[in-house]
Amino acid sequence: MVRNRAAKVVLVGSPNVGKSAIFNYLTGNYVAVSNYPGTTVDISTGSFKHCGRRFEVIDTPGMYSLIPLTDEEKVTRLLLSGQTPDVVVHVIDAKNLRRMLNMTIQLIDAGLPVILNLNMIDEAQNLGMLIDIALLENLLGIPVIATSAVSKTGMEILKKTISQYTPVKIRAFKLSDEIEQSIARISSRLTGAYGLNNRITAILLLQGDNMALDIARTEAGWADIAAEMRRLSSGKDSLNSIVAAERQAIIDKFVARVVKYAAPERKRLKTVGSWLGRVTREPLTGVPILGFVLYFGLYKFVGNFGAGYLVDYINNSVFVPVINPVIELLVITYIPWEWLRSLLAGEYGIFTMGFRYAIAIILPIVGTFFLAFAVLEDTGYLPRLAMLVDSIFRYFGLNGRAVIPLTLGLGCGSMAVMVTRTLETRRERLLTTFLLSLTIPCSAQLGVVLALLSHNAVAVAVWSLFMLTVFVITGWFSAKLVPGGRSAFYMEIPPLRLPLAGNVVKKAYTRMAWYFMEILPVFLITSVVLWAGDRSGVLDKMIKYVQPAMALIGLPQETAQAFLLGFFRRDYGAAGLYDLAVAGKLSDAQLVVAAVALTLFVPCVAQFAVMVKERGIITAWVMVALISIIAFGSAFVMHNVLKLLVL
Ligand SMILES: Nc1nc2c(ncn2[C@@H]2O[C@H](COP(=O)(O)OP(=O)(O)OP(=O)(O)O)[C@@H](O)[C@H]2O)c(=O)[nH]1
Numbered sequence: 001m002v003r004n005r006a007a008k009v010v011l012v013g014s015p016n017v018g019k020s021a022i023f024n025y026l027t028g029n030y031v032a033v034s035n036y037p038g039t040t041v042d043i044s045t046g047s048f049k050h051c052g053r054r055f056e057v058i059d060t061p062g063m064y065s066l067i068p069l070t071d072e073e074k075v076t077r078l079l080l081s082g083q084t085p086d087v088v089v090h091v092i093d094a095k096n097l098r099r100m101l102n103m104t105i106q107l108i109d110a111g112l113p114v115i116l117n118l119n120m121i122d123e124a125q126n127l128g129m130l131i132d133i134a135l136l137e138n139l140l141g142i143p144v145i146a147t148s149a150v151s152k153t154g155m156e157i158l159k160k161t162i163s164q165y166t167p168v169k170i171r172a173f174k175l176s177d178e179i180e181q182s183i184a185r186i187s188s189r190l191t192g193a194y195g196l197n198n199r200i201t202a203i204l205l206l207q208g209d210n211m212a213l214d215i216a217r218t219e220a221g222w223a224d225i226a227a228e229m230r231r232l233s234s235g236k237d238s239l240n241s242i243v244a245a246e247r248q249a250i251i252d253k254f255v256a257r258v259v260k261y262a263a264p265e266r267k268r269l270k271t272v273g274s275w276l277g278r279v280t281r282e283p284l285t286g287v288p289i290l291g292f293v294l295y296f297g298l299y300k301f302v303g304n305f306g307a308g309y310l311v312d313y314i315n316n317s318v319f320v321p322v323i324n325p326v327i328e329l330l331v332i333t334y335i336p337w338e339w340l341r342s343l344l345a346g347e348y349g350i351f352t353m354g355f356r357y358a359i360a361i362i363l364p365i366v367g368t369f370f371l372a373f374a375v376l377e378d379t380g381y382l383p384r385l386a387m388l389v390d391s392i393f394r395y396f397g398l399n400g401r402a403v404i405p406l407t408l409g410l411g412c413g414s415m416a417v418m419v420t421r422t423l424e425t426r427r428e429r430l431l432t433t434f435l436l437s438l439t440i441p442c443s444a445q446l447g448v449v450l451a452l453l454s455h456n457a458v459a460v461a462v463w464s465l466f467m468l469t470v471f472v473i474t475g476w477f478s479a480k481l482v483p484g485g486r487s488a489f490y491m492e493i494p495p496l497r498l499p500l501a502g503n504v505v506k507k508a509y510t511r512m513a514w515y516f517m518e519i520l521p522v523f524l525i526t527s528v529v530l531w532a533g534d535r536s537g538v539l540d541k542m543i544k545y546v547q548p549a550m551a552l553i554g555l556p557q558e559t560a561q562a563f564l565l566g567f568f569r570r571d572y573g574a575a576g577l578y579d580l581a582v583a584g585k586l587s588d589a590q591l592v593v594a595a596v597a598l599t600l601f602v603p604c605v606a607q608f609a610v611m612v613k614e615r616g617i618i619t620a621w622v623m624v625a626l627i628s629i630i631a632f633g634s635a636f637v638m639h640n641v642l643k644l645l646v647l
């Protein structure tokens with residue numbers, strides 16, 4: 001290693017094996033750790049120092065093998081091939097040694113400087129697995145370190161091994177003679193910039209890896225390479241499965257020598273866990289459990305406690321009687337200019353409106369949601385929910401995986417659109433983004449909608465049923481309209497685990513901080529824009545334009561303002577409606593219509609920005625146009641139906 005620059009350490013491995021937990025330990029940073037595959041969707045970097053030397057550590061989204069299936073797996077592959085890491089730590093789940101060694105061998109074949117990290121060794125031991133580490137090191141020819149990121153055992157040894165890593169002579173894992181001959185022939189034709197050595201590139205080509213194929217097709221020797229691939233693949237099994245089976249045979253031999261089983265410890269706990277794990281994903285028991293989770297997690301905790309009690313307390317006992325009057329007094333005493341007074345403490349004042357909405361109304365709701373969601377994530381419930389809904393989601397052109405962005409969308413739509421990266425096909429990402437933007441209320445909206453409606457159980461039921469109907473109908477239609485099939489569902493189901501309080505709090509806190517840093521400026525800027533619009537009369541004009549539309553859906557004129565605000569942030573608009581409702585200006589039927597329109601309407605500015613980034617500007621605008629039509633149309637239908645029923 002070159003001494004005077006930071007060494008680059010890349011953590012790779014299958015989803016949900018503890019890469020992020022290890023990253024957090026090594027670097028002292030915090031990136032989200034959850035008990036579901038696909039938590040990390042982007043690369044994070046951090047660093048640590050050991051014996052005066054700096055190590056840059058990179059956490060990556062999980063990937064099952066060097067052959068990428070999803071976009072974020074591609075990112076990891078490019079990182080390995082493009083950036084010549086000094087150390088690659090292959091983190092695996094020790095319980096699944098047999099399956100996960102496949103990628104270790106790929107990494108070794110690729111000539112990368114690999115350390116194998118058997119994480120979750122605690123769980124493997126609880127199952128009675130005894131792993132002969134020294135023998136495994138010998139067989140693989142690379143350092144092997146056992147760790148438990150949760151009880152923090154082995155972590156210092158891992159750190160030391162990383163920092164003292166010296167490249168070893170990499171051995172090759174020979175496949176059958178016939179395939180080895182092909183590898184040699186293909187290798188001799190390779191001249192392109194694949195970023196990996198010729199041996200693994202040839203193997204990847206044989207396995208049909210698109211990233212390598214794209215480059216190989218431009219080779220002068222492509223005809224020979226293709227001929228070689230055709231010659232080998234003439235049998236009945238695909239080349240990919242032949243190579244995989246041969247590699248698995250090597251692994252099986254290793255595992256047979258390395259792993260012994262003793263009687264499992266903690267047997268009882270395991271059976272309770274696996275019973276619970278099973279009933280959560282079987283329809284008969286799973287649906288009531290989902291109802292239970294939604295009722296207590298979302299309705300009771302986020303709705304009643306967060307949006308009801310906490311919002312009430314902070315707004316009505318802290319802001320209205322204490323903070324706002326103090327600010328008004330200060331402003332009146334010290335500021336002679338009326339315009340500045342109103343900018344700071346007027347109807348759209350930075351303090352009286354911007355800060356108050358952000359802190360008193362939005363923060364408690366988002367905070368309670370993130371806490372509840374973090375508990376759910378850490379138990380391992382979400383992958384089971386994914387299995388449960390998989391058979392329904394097929395009608396929407398999606399598979400069970402989509403449940404994770406969709407439920408996260410109940411927290412924050414912008415975050416959720418980012419998480420659609422874990423979906424395999426472009427079509428699935430598109431459909432999920434659309435459903436998220438249209439039908440899934442974010443926690444801030446949800447909290448306010450629940451606060452608006454919760455005094456009337458019928459109103460809550462009508463709103464929920466209506467949203468569900470819109471979800472089903474638009475989901476079904478858009479799946480019909482957007483061409484393509486759905487990808488296979490292959491999510492791994494991790495064991496149920498007790499959530500770690502520290503991780504839950506830290507994760508909720510980190511998300512809240514992220515959310516808050518992102519929204520506070522938007523709230524403040526919105527205050528200023530509205531203040532300027534108000535003073536110049538532009539706001540009044542715009543409100544006048546929107547009012548006829550409000551009249552069409554039977555809402556009073558004041559709601560026009562809330563909807564305009566909603567364009568800047570949906571939750572901001574929701575909060576505005578909340579004020580109107582508190583003032584008693586809306587009937588129950590009007591509240592339901594307003595809640596429907598608000599939930600469906602154009603996503604907030606932040607979510608729109610993420611949509612543009614992830615899906616492209618044209619798609620984002622098309623979605624916004626469709627959403628506006630559907631939202632307004634639905635509110636119109638709702639208004640007229642309710643008018644017939646209620647009057
Ligand atoms: N029992 C046990 N659990 C662990 C260990 N390491 C991580 N976990 C748990 O495993 C789950 C996954 O951990 P993450 O760090 O999010 O895994 P990841 O590899 O980053 O996952 P992705 O980002 O989805 O690829 C979490 O619930 C962790 O608390 C360990 O050594 N022992």
Ligand SMILES: [Mg+2]
Pocket residue numbers: 019020021032033039040060061
């Ligand atoms: Mg991760």
